[in-house]
Amino acid sequence: MLSMQNFGDNGKMKDYHYTGPVEHRFSPYAFNGGTVLAVAGEDFAIVASDTRLSEGYSIHSRDSPKCYKLTDTTVIGCSGFHGDCLTLTKIIDARLKMYKHSNNKTMTSGAIAAMLSTILYSRRFFPYYVYNIIGGLDEEGKGAVYSFDPVGSYQRDTYKAGGSASAMLQPLLDNQIGFKNMEGVQHVPLTKDKAVQLVKDVFISAAERDVYTGDALRICIITKEGINEQTLPLRKD
Amino acid sequence: MALASVLNSDCADFSFDTCQPFGFGSEPGQSSLGFEARSLDGLSFSVKSALSAGDEDGVERKIEFLHGTTTLAFKFQHGVIVAVDSRATAGSYIASQTVKKVIEINPYLLGTMAGGAADCSFWERLLARQCRIYELRNKERISVAAASKLLANMVYQYKGMGLSMGTMVCGWDKRGPGLYYVDSEGNRVCGDLFAVGSGSMYAYGVMDSGLRQDLNVEEACELGRRAIYQATYRDAYSGGQVNLYHVHSEGWTRISQEDVLMLHQQYKDQA
Numbered sequence: 001m002l003s004m005q006n007f008g009d010n011g012k013m014k015d016y017h018y019t020g021p022v023e024h025r026f027s028p029y030a031f032n033g034g035t036v037l038a039v040a041g042e043d044f045a046i047v048a049s050d051t052r053l054s055e056g057y058s059i060h061s062r063d064s065p066k067c068y069k070l071t072d073t074t075v076i077g078c079s080g081f082h083g084d085c086l087t088l089t090k091i092i093d094a095r096l097k098m099y100k101h102s103n104n105k106t107m108t109s110g111a112i113a114a115m116l117s118t119i120l121y122s123r124r125f126f127p128y129y130v131y132n133i134i135g136g137l138d139e140e141g142k143g144a145v146y147s148f149d150p151v152g153s154y155q156r157d158t159y160k161a162g163g164s165a166s167a168m169l170q171p172l173l174d175n176q177i178g179f180k181n182m183e184g185v186q187h188v189p190l191t192k193d194k195a196v197q198l199v200k201d202v203f204i205s206a207a208e209r210d211v212y213t214g215d216a217l218r219i220c221i222i223t224k225e226g227i228n229e230q231t232l233p234l235r236k237d
Numbered sequence: 238m239a240l241a242s243v244l245n246s247d248c249a250d251f252s253f254d255t256c257q258p259f260g261f262g263s264e265p266g267q268s269s270l271g272f273e274a275r276s277l278d279g280l281s282f283s284v285k286s287a288l289s290a291g292d293e294d295g296v297e298r299k300i301e302f303l304h305g306t307t308t309l310a311f312k313f314q315h316g317v318i319v320a321v322d323s324r325a326t327a328g329s330y331i332a333s334q335t336v337k338k339v340i341e342i343n344p345y346l347l348g349t350m351a352g353g354a355a356d357c358s359f360w361e362r363l364l365a366r367q368c369r370i371y372e373l374r375n376k377e378r379i380s381v382a383a384a385s386k387l388l389a390n391m392v393y394q395y396k397g398m399g400l401s402m403g404t405m406v407c408g409w410d411k412r413g414p415g416l417y418y419v420d421s422e423g424n425r426v427c428g429d430l431f432a433v434g435s436g437s438m439y440a441y442g443v444m445d446s447g448l449r450q451d452l453n454v455e456e457a458c459e460l461g462r463r464a465i466y467q468a469t470y471r472d473a474y475s476g477g478q479v480n481l482y483h484v485h486s487e488g489w490t491r492i493s494q495e496d497v498l499m500l501h502q503q504y505k506d507q508a
Contacts, residue, residue: 117355117358117359118359120355121355121359124355124356124359124400125398125399147333149327149332149354149355151353151355151356152355152358152359153325153353153354153355153358155333155335155336155337157333157335166330167330181498
């Protein structure tokens with residue numbers, strides 16, 4: 001897509017008499033918005049994303065979820081540049097198949113996270129413009145969340161928000177799930193139903209204040225029984 | 238090149254051809270090592286525009302890598318003390334307060350992380366692999382000097398292409414305690430005392446005033462802890478927890494992990 005930099009930049013008055021050459025810059029990236037969130041519990045994990053695909057002032061689609069199922073116990077959420085999200089998930093799927101064929105077993109969440117780190121770093125000098133969060137169950141059946149930066153740095157967390165509204169959601173999660181820096185509060189472990197309710201509330205708030213988040217919410221709940229998907233409408237404006 | 242050869246071995250179709258003439262020599266946002274943005278010669282995308290997408294809404298959206306830190310290490314009579322903070326920032330957003338900035342290369346070698354988080358963890362993980370290969374081939378542990386040289390040579394091939402890494406390789410080998418500073422500019426220096434990162438100046442102040450050769454282990458740990466704490470107090474890009482390690486003749490030991498807020502209370506009560 002052509003970068004929009006030449007179209008009436010920043011409200012400056014264009015010079016009517018200018019007829020010389022204009023430099024057009026091609027940007028290989030676009031920002032398609034979207035927010036992803038993942039929460040890990042004792043024996044479950046939740047990965048949720050909104051379903052709005054936007055670019056600039058337009059909405060391309062209201063039904064483009066950003067969670068992709070990788071295995072029966074792992075879901076990845078990718079936001080950022082949609083083109084790179086699609087290619088990256090295709091590459092991960094292919095690598096999962098290769099691993100399955102050579103090692104005769106499915107990749108665990110931790111292994112997928114380590115592999116994704118090297119895949120992202122292999123493009124260190126022309127990065128995948130994607131913010132990834134992997135949610136799933138580890139080998140012991142406990143919930144695991146792995147969050148990444150665009151070039152592959154990753155770590156395991158209990159909860160993480162990524163994408164356009166991440167800076168709004170992360171503090172709320174720090175308060176409600178992490179009980180960070182709160183005095184005199186009892187740390188109750190998070191139940192699955194409470195976590196799902198929290199995720200819904202948090203996205204409703206994000207849709208209020210972030211233009212790139214909205215339309216619908218897709219929640220994937222991962223337990224040892226399998227992956228359960230729910231869809232909830234959000235603000236469409 | 239090292240990067241291509243490692244990635245080629247497992248995934249034949251997805252290797253990145255690093256011999257191409259373009260390299261993205263810009264690290265957006267903060268760089269604790271003072272890395273400068275470069276403009277490209279030759280073909281393809283200009284550095285700045287390729288890494289900043291979607292400018293039309295007036296907000297500059299750059300791809301943010303994780304950065305910002307304070308790490309330090311110093312030698313004393315009983316080995317090497319390594320102390321780090323645990324904050325990772327992406328621009329002005331704090332991406333995480335619980336990053337592990339000390340990478341355990343093997344049971345007697347540690348590497349610290351400052352600069353680009355992905356660069357440090359990737360190259361030090363590669364260093365761990367190289368150290369293991371050395372051990373298998375030579376039936377002997379690798380020395381700190383050799384390990385740091387391996388790392389320095391690996392990243393030197395990418396000099397000028399935008400890697401951002403400032404690391405200290407700390408260990409104990411047959412020559413005694415070893416401490417080397419290696420960075421993505423190609424520096425590799427041996428020394429008794431280093432602090433790396435955006436908060437390094439604050440840490441140097443505390444360390445220089447308190448360092449003596451005859452410190453015992455307790456006092457040395459406390460000095461490292463205090464230095465990191467003071468750096469997190471004054472540097473906006475450092476914070477979280479203080480992770481402390483001690484490298485001695487038997488290998489390294491993790492001494493403590495303390496939240497900076499707890500330390501603040503503790504020091505306030507002491508004063």
